[in-house]
Amino acid sequence: MTRPKITYAVALSAALAVALTSCSSDSDAGGKSSTGAAAASPKAASAATDYNPQPYANLKDGGSYTTGGSFNGDDTQGNRWNVNASLTGSRIWAWYNPVAITFSPAGEVQINKDYFTSATTKNVGTKQQLTITINPKAVYNDGTPIDWRSIQATWQVNSGKNKDLQIGGTQGFDQIESVVRGASAKQAVVTFKQPYAAWPGLFTSFINPKAATVANFNNAYSNKLQPSWGAGPFTVQSYDPNSKKIVFVRNPKWWGRKGKLDKRIYLDFAKSSAGINAFKNGQIDYTSLSTPEDINQVKGRSGTQLRKGGSPFEYYLFLNGKSPVLSDIVVRKALLGSVNRAEIAKIEFNGLDYSEPLPGSSVYYSFQKGYEDNVSKVLTFDPAQAGKDLDAAGWKPGKDGIREKGGKQLVVEYAVFDPEPIDKAVAGSLTAALKKVGIKVNLKVLPGEQWASTINQNKFDLVLSGNRSLDPYGVTGLGTFYGSSNDSNITRIGNAGIDKEIAAVSKISDPVAQQKQANAVEQKALKLYGVLPLFSGPSTYSVKKGLANVGASIFLSPLPETVGWQR
Template identity: 55%
Template sequence: MRARLALPVALIAAISVTATACQSSSGDGGSDAKNAPSAASGAADYNPTAYDELKDGGTYTTVGTFDEQGNPFNVNATLTATRVWAWYNANAITFSPTGEVQYNPDYFSDVKVSVKGGNQKVVLTINKKAAFNDGTPIDWTAIKATWKANNGSDKDYAASTTDGYEQITGVTRGKDDKQAVLTFKGVYPSWPSLFNTFLHPKAAKADNFNKAYVKKAHPEWGAGPYTVGKWDTHSGNITFVRNPKWWGKKGKLDKRVYVNLESTAGINAFKNGQLDYVSAVDAESLKQVKGLKGTEIRSGGSPFVYSLNFNTKSGVLGDKTVRKAIQESIDRTQIAKIQFQGLDYQEPLPGSGLLYSFQKGYEDNVSAVLKYGPDQAKKELDAAGWKPGSDGVREKGGKKLEVGYTLMGDDPLGKATAGGLAAMLKPVGVRLVIKKADDADFSSILSERKFDLFLSGNRSMDPFGSRYLCEIYCSDRESNLTAAGSPALDKEIRATADIADLDEQTAAANKVEQKALQDYARLPLYSGPSTYSVKKGLANVGATIFYSPLPETVGWEK
């Protein structure tokens, strides 16, 4: 899954999150290119500790709350929602930090994959003890219900992504109710991303799929070592406690607590000992938490990419020449400097929305289609009839070349980034109008496309980046924030899903992404490190790349 930081996007089995979270795009890579590493960090740092080495008991407390949409399969779900979901629902398939598939025997006692006549078959044998908290057995009907809700055949479902699900031709009962047989049209090598969690058949009814989890939990439809203890709609705080109905390895913690705090308050709460773990997203927060007694910094690679989205249905951004000129005017190296100042971190500029530079098959698709060049941008705008006005802002047909930039919240780093973009565009004759918005309006801004330019991030929850090509770039997808693309390109994008070999599929996806980037509607800007301050002794928490530790393995060292 890929969790969107922003959207409505699903990129975590397909999903979304709010975020603000490097070579220059110039031909020579900019002044810092010689010093930049050739790939982003693929290091993990999370104090991996065996289950038997953890003590029984304790509480784990972090910043967090529930999101508007808590169903991770829904188009409006966020990364936050997905993480909360995982504490009281099935975690059936996970990945190692580097992306190897791991089946959880508490859910799937056996998995067999075969290909016959060019079509793939997957047989999932479900643990005999597995049951939802309301007593409903977890069986083949849960797999079927999850498939039906996400395969796009019923338009009443606001599914985050249909990719992969639509290639399944059937889900049937195997030797008994505890076996699901999945048949595919062709081969879908990244199928594990489709069923790393699944829905209770009741939750998979259209009305419940769309509305039941809005600001609500349904622990009765959940399963796992923990269940909801307290879901406080007033404060936004959540507490998970051990689930007496769990059949597998019991959770090591007595409680898992989310406290609803803004980022600054979260740093202070960590310093006061009220939290066990906090994200250090910038130099100021890192400075505040570094060296605190009884804590340590854990830092590693990040499967995030933050991109600038251009709403192609909004005003002057409907003109591809304008979009290209704006992208050519943005010095991504300088944006990265703003983001990473004081973090002692460097990375090459991200060249793809699909894969990261530490992954096999990654290609710098951005540099293949875009070069940093404000002088070239000026020439293109001149040729397109955008003439500089007396105030330096270009005009055409009585219209000023003004573009809005939606800035969420009051984060200093977000403000600095917006200011940097405005300063880069001004000499080219483009006025950037910064429009402040409340974090609470995030979902509606995206789902209703109430923006011109919007910076948002995606976090990949699985290593199958090519799977998300359509989600990001297909013209008929809600998850394509830019609304760019064409039916002809959609056809090329969807054809990549039919390639059975993962390496070949990735190579084809890279070629198609280069074409999609020539719409100049989406510009990857930076990824950044994953850096956290953690109380010493906290195990299996930190910079995990693609790894999502099972809830029962999170706890405190003996």
């Protein structure tokens, strides 16, 4: 269950990156079942936390914190808003750039007053006005004051107006009418075209205007860090573009609470097994665990502990609508209707003492308010019906059982990257399941560094990918997953009608009404049969004892200065 490149998909933008999973299907191909939860599953995915929460005063001064998770392969984009940025890039960004707004594990907004002394909204007629007052001490490392221009630049690069900027998405930013100077240069007044409840997700961080040019936005953070444009309790001491080792140290130009750590170190481990071995050898202080074998390797080790909880992750099967064979919606529906998600989840969670209902949405998690099982309303696991649909569309079984039409077999290519044994198991299972309905799967094994080129150039038919939400505003993910012109929609499937409905959802000011309409729009988008949510799963980590504010924390991303070792 290696997941080398989980996606970065906050409410405002997402850059999808592959995360391989395992699955198996041994049910009768002619069977029919709901795509809802398996028997005895809980009503929602886990929202439990386990991260040793400690107040700032309870942390020691000094020490280092080392993990894997640095750039590797072609995953080297460190600009968090760039379309090619993954979760890796966003995490590295946060250690030396502004983190102005965070969220509690449950999703409550937390304003970091070292950056924003206040952030308030009011309705002005039919519009909404957000006033952000910036800490008078706030300054970038290069000496440039942090002022209203940073808020303006963040909006401008993400608005979608400049087509040369390689952005991950415009959702939310496209609802802003203007950003102007307020009572002083240290105040930004943001005017939304209508009330926009998810505004905190837009300004969790902001960009130095010097980094907002086309050349810098697209290229300056590719396999590079830019500490002079950053600001925060830590800054870059060194980055080796060959080994990918990154060392952060306390920033002498920081005006707020100092970081508790002396050093924060990232190392590059392309495979999860390497990270586990590094943890066992004492090279790193924390590592994620995906399988029972992983857990057994570290369980009970002196000076360590396991931290387990829920997860703001979700994993999907994506179909490439630019693929000639998958451009046919009948084929896409038949293929997805033949995927046994319950069996995939069973294999994924085997030995992990965990269960959950099968996910029904790409927008909300089942533990969130507003969640509906939209998948089951548009798709049923029914291989027999899938076969009938393919028959009606002219895809007839050939001598070898593989369907044919117009002299061509029904063959799809399934891309996997740096597969480990369990990744090969999912490939074998998916191959067997689709073969039962007459669809042949060719496995395309690729090195991880070819992820971006494979996806960006549409060189795949099927791929498994993961998404990690960094804030609770799932509704803004509609455009990410289903917008036809959104570069983060790797299926390339959508239409102008759904785009208009997605845009209309953003204009609904009442949260309950917005959630209801978001679900309705997602049901329409799911009927294009390009995305199939598979599972969320637990978060399990092996951690050295005493490490504070690190682990399974759902929507919480702790401020860098609050990470350290408990007294």
